[in-house]
Structures are given as C-alpha cells and as structure tokens.
Amino acid sequence: MCSRGWPEPDCKRTFMDLSIPHLYPLYALPVLLALLVGMWFPVTGHLRDQQLKRQYYRVQLVTFVSAVLGAKLTFLFGEFLWPLRPLDSWEQVVYSGRSIVGALIFGLLGAELAKPFFRYPLPPNDRFAAQLPFAFAIGRLGCLFSGCCRGTPFESPWSVTYSDGIARHPAPLYEILFQLLAGCVALWLVKKQRLSGCVFSVYLMAYGSFRFFSEFLRETPKPMGSLSGYQWLSILMVVLGGIFYRRNLLRRERDRQTNDLSDPTVATSL
Numbered sequence: 001m002c003s004r005g006w007p008e009p010d011c012k013r014t015f016m017d018l019s020i021p022h023l024y025p026l027y028a029l030p031v032l033l034a035l036l037v038g039m040w041f042p043v044t045g046h047l048r049d050q051q052l053k054r055q056y057y058r059v060q061l062v063t064f065v066s067a068v069l070g071a072k073l074t075f076l077f078g079e080f081l082w083p084l085r086p087l088d089s090w091e092q093v094v095y096s097g098r099s100i101v102g103a104l105i106f107g108l109l110g111a112e113l114a115k116p117f118f119r120y121p122l123p124p125n126d127r128f129a130a131q132l133p134f135a136f137a138i139g140r141l142g143c144l145f146s147g148c149c150r151g152t153p154f155e156s157p158w159s160v161t162y163s164d165g166i167a168r169h170p171a172p173l174y175e176i177l178f179q180l181l182a183g184c185v186a187l188w189l190v191k192k193q194r195l196s197g198c199v200f201s202v203y204l205m206a207y208g209s210f211r212f213f214s215e216f217l218r219e220t221p222k223p224m225g226s227l228s229g230y231q232w233l234s235i236l237m238v239v240l241g242g243i244f245y246r247r248n249l250l251r252r253e254r255d256r257q258t259n260d261l262s263d264p265t266v267a268t269s270l
C-alpha cells in the first residue's frame with residue numbers, strides 16, 4: 001500500500017514525476033497558490049481599530065494552527081481509521097495528505113476557544129468566510145491533476161482516468177464546482193450584508209451536506225455502517241454549523257435590541 005492507502009500501481013504519477021519521493025508538483029503548486037490567495041484577500045478592511053486588528057490576527061493564528069492539526073488528524077481517521085486502528089508506519093503521518101473537513105472543524109473550534117482568551121469581541125468574519133471556498137477550489141485543482149481524492153469507477157464523457165486505466169468520477173472537479181458556487185453566494189451575502197456574522201456557519205452546513213453525499217462517489221474507506229469517516233465528520237460539521245448559526249442569530253438579535261434601547265428616540269417610543 002502507498003502512503004495514501006492505495007495499491008502500489010495506483011501511486012504512479014500520471015502527468016509529472018520528478019523522481020523525488022513524496023513531492024508532487026501538480027498537487028503542491030495549486031495548494032501553494034490557494035494559500036497565497038487566502039493571504040491576499042482583504043479580510044480586515046472593515047476593522048478600523050488597530051487593537052481589534054491585533055486581536056483578530058492572534059485569533060487567526062490559533063485558527064490556522066488548529067486547522068493544520070485538524071486537517072492531518074482527520075485525514076488519518078478518514079483514510080486509516082486511526083486511532084481506532086494502528087498505523088502501519090509513521091510515514092503515513094508524515095507523508096499522508098490533509099482533509100478540508102478537519103481543517104474547518106478544528107479551525108472553528110480553535111477560533112472559538114481563542115476569542116475569549118484574546119478578548120476578541122466581534123462575530124465571525126464574513127469576509128474571511130467568503131474567500132475560503134475560492135482557496136479550496138484552487139487547492140482541489142492539485143487533487144484533480146495529481147490523482148488523489150479519486151472518484152469511484154464511472155464511465156461517462158466527463159470521467160477521468162489515472163495511471164490505473166480506470167475511468168472514474170471526477171470527484172475533485174465536483175467539489176471545485178461546489179466551492180466556486182458557494183464562494184459566489186458568500187460574496188453576494190457579504191456585499192448585500194445578509195446573514196451578517198453567519199456566513200461561515202451557513203458555509204459549514206452547506207459544505208458538510210455536499211461532502212456527505214459526494215463521499216458516495218469517492219474512493220474512500222467506508223467501514224463504519226457503510227459510511228466513511230469523512231461522512232460522520234460531515235454530519236458533525238453540519239451540526240456545528242447549525243449550532244453556531246443559531247448562536248450568532250441570537251447574538252444579532254440581542255445586539256439589535258441593545259442598540260434600540262440605547263437610541264433615545266426608540267427608548268422614548270417604548
């Protein structure tokens with residue numbers, strides 16, 4: 001078995017191989033571009049107070065570290081069922097992939113734990129939530145070109161074929177299309193100032209639902225009640241998105257009532 005859990009013949013690179021172990025340029029370059037897009041996107045333009053900006057960047061640092069850790073742990077769980085099953089070797093930890101599902105879940109939890117610690121008072125950043133789908137879409141190009149996150153066998157004009165010669169669902173392409181659509185919707189919500197503070201929660205619920213059903217078209221281990229580990233975590237993602245969506249809606253309503261009471265005109269009319 002190769003480090004991604006596939007039979008050895010399937011591990012051969014289809015388009016490019018520099019003969020350097022575990023270095024796949026067609027995967028690494030889009031992921032690097034995705035990170036650059038995420039860093040370039042202006043997500044703090046609405047923060048005028050410098051103290052708030054410093055607090056925000058500290059929260060984001062914790063979010064990033066949590067997301068990286070969660071992406072790795074979730075991949076090990078989804079592909080190898082670790083820690084329920086022992087790993088064959090620690091190379092599977094070092095050289096294996098990462099999961100968007102885990103990055104989102106752990107990133108969310110890390111951010112929520114960091115906010116009170118750094119005394120960051122604002123709700124989730126909708127601008128940050130709007131750029132995430134586009135970064136993920138770029139990163140998935142690496143999956144599509146390098147042959148990871150493969151779909152199940154499927155014959156159609158839009159099937160993809162890798163080194164094993166089997167026509168498959170282009171699972172990464174399906175996700176790219178979803179992420180682009182989700183990103184456009186998120187940008188519209190931010191521009192129209194709809195669901196303020198809730199855009200990330202809505203994205204979590206949408207992506208969790210998409211990922212749950214798209215996993216049936218992906219070649220991932222499904223030993224847990226005919227579901228993959230990613231599908232169970234997708235359910236958790238939807239639940240967390242719903243919980244934080246409701247919490248942020250209640251917070252918006254509470255803030256609105258507080259603002260109404262502080263307005264002399266409204267207070268007099270009450």
